[in-house]
Amino acid sequence: MEELVVTTDHTSYPVFIGEGIRHQCSSLLYDILKERSKVLIITDETVAELYADDVVRSVSNALSAGVCKVPSGETSKSMDVYHKVMTACIQEGLDRQSIIIALGGGVIGDLAGFAAATYMRGIPFIQMPTTLLAQDSSVGGKTGINHELGKNLIGAFHQPAAVLYDTETLHTLPDKEWRSGFAEMIKHAYIKDPEFLTWLKENVHSLEDIKDSQLLRFLKRSIAIKAEIVKEDEKESGVRAFLNFGHTLGHAVEKESGYGGMTHGEAVAAGMIFAMKVSNRLGYSKWDVTQEAEWLKALGYPIEAPSQYSSHQLIEVMKNDKKASKGNITFVLLEKPGSPFLETVDERTLAHILEETKEGGVI
Numbered sequence: 001m002e003e004l005v006v007t008t009d010h011t012s013y014p015v016f017i018g019e020g021i022r023h024q025c026s027s028l029l030y031d032i033l034k035e036r037s038k039v040l041i042i043t044d045e046t047v048a049e050l051y052a053d054d055v056v057r058s059v060s061n062a063l064s065a066g067v068c069k070v071p072s073g074e075t076s077k078s079m080d081v082y083h084k085v086m087t088a089c090i091q092e093g094l095d096r097q098s099i100i101i102a103l104g105g106g107v108i109g110d111l112a113g114f115a116a117a118t119y120m121r122g123i124p125f126i127q128m129p130t131t132l133l134a135q136d137s138s139v140g141g142k143t144g145i146n147h148e149l150g151k152n153l154i155g156a157f158h159q160p161a162a163v164l165y166d167t168e169t170l171h172t173l174p175d176k177e178w179r180s181g182f183a184e185m186i187k188h189a190y191i192k193d194p195e196f197l198t199w200l201k202e203n204v205h206s207l208e209d210i211k212d213s214q215l216l217r218f219l220k221r222s223i224a225i226k227a228e229i230v231k232e233d234e235k236e237s238g239v240r241a242f243l244n245f246g247h248t249l250g251h252a253v254e255k256e257s258g259y260g261g262m263t264h265g266e267a268v269a270a271g272m273i274f275a276m277k278v279s280n281r282l283g284y285s286k287w288d289v290t291q292e293a294e295w296l297k298a299l300g301y302p303i304e305a306p307s308q309y310s311s312h313q314l315i316e317v318m319k320n321d322k323k324a325s326k327g328n329i330t331f332v333l334l335e336k337p338g339s340p341f342l343e344t345v346d347e348r349t350l351a352h353i354l355e356e357t358k359e360g361g362v363i
């Protein structure tokens with residue numbers, strides 16, 4: 001088992017990574033659980049079927065556990081499902097000494113984390129990620145749900161008390177979800193670690209390459225990058241915004257696809273290529289976008305997906321992005337790997353590039 005530590009100005013917590021560690025909750029989380037009155041495991045229907053019994057058994061040595069199941073997928077990051085989770089917290093008799101476990105992917109981490117941040121004005125929670133994507137989402141304390149008008153518009157910063165990442169759970173992950181999670185790893189490499197990016201480009205040419213024995217090595221590097229950024233800027237007043245590379249357009253595409261039409265990672269991959277085009281167009285960089293896109297296309301990312309949607313509508317949605325200010329859309333741009341910066345981009349430039357993408361053009 002590996003252990004990393006995430007430190008912020010206010011707190012610090014362990015990230016345990018290892019095969020089969022879901023069976024060791026009572027021992028690994030003993031110091032946290034021993035103080036608590038009750039635990040509610042929030043999970044989705046798919047993950048519940050596969051892993052909830054193991055986790056209930058594993059925590060039951062320490063304290064009594066309930067399970068709250070929500071439908072699988074992005075649509076559970078909604079007001080309606082959040083309300084149902086709150087009802088479950090009340091009916092299960094959670095008090096201020098209770099704790100929530102988020103058992104699942106990023107959807108569950110964000111939803112259950114937000115429930116923990118707001119139930120009785122805040123109780124602790126533990127992240128138990130089960131997707132590759134959750135190497136990003138389980139660390140850093142961003143929690144929240146979607147609104148019909150935009151992604152993650154309702155939420156709170158609430159750091160977990162611990163992250164327990166059982167990599168054995170990844171063995172049941174569908175290919176689409178491996179691809180989705182890998183996009184966030186690529187993002188970490190693009191914004192912070194050119195050497196890691198080169199290594200990924202040289203070694204990963206298929207989904208099978210992602211799943212192979214090197215996984216633990218790049219999982220750890222990716223989590224460490226996220227932890228470094230969160231340590232420097234917990235609440236996104238500076239460098240943390242760089243973690244949004246690919247997300248300005250990506251979130252708009254997710255919203256337009258009806259939340260779940262495209263996975264988060266697929267949308268982010270298309271958004272990263274788009275951001276490189278914007279960066280070139282504004283004269284900040286000389287990306288060979290075709291070459292960057294080829295690598296992602298070979299891994300199965302639908303890079304041209306934004307061209308299915310109305311440019312006007314995507315721009316309207318991007319105005320609701322949290323980085324926007326006074327109606328101006330702000331992008332994370334990249335001069336070169338490891339050199340991100342924030343820039344306001346005017347709507348005409350965005351419209352042109354979106355239209356060129358529709359016509360199959362790459363800058």
Ligand SMILES: NC(=O)c1ccc[n+]([C@@H]2O[C@H](COP(=O)([O-])OP(=O)(O)OC[C@H]3O[C@@H](n4cnc5c(N)ncnc54)[C@H](O)[C@@H]3O)[C@@H](O)[C@H]2O)c1
Nearest residue numbers: 046072073105106107130131133136137142169172173264
């Ligand atoms: N808070 C953050 O910092 C942060 C960072 C990145 C992404 N996110 C959010 O994360 C969400 C996406 O997370 P995700 O990609 O993990 O999606 P997800 O949680 O919906 O999981 C994807 C699918 O895989 C299934 N699944 C999960 N674990 C499984 C397993 N081990 N075996 C088989 N099936 C399994 C789920 O039931 C679901 O159908 C988005 O809403 C995104 O906005 C948040």
Ligand SMILES: O=C(O)C(=O)C[C@@H](O)[C@H](O)[C@H](O)COP(=O)(O)O
Nearest residue numbers: 136140142151152240243244247322
């Ligand atoms: O942790 C962060 O900070 C991130 O931006 C990570 C992103 O991968 C993640 O998708 C996040 O939820 C996006 O944040 P948002 O503030 O744009 O909703």
Ligand SMILES: [Zn+2]
Nearest residue numbers: 184247264268
């Ligand atoms: Zn993301």
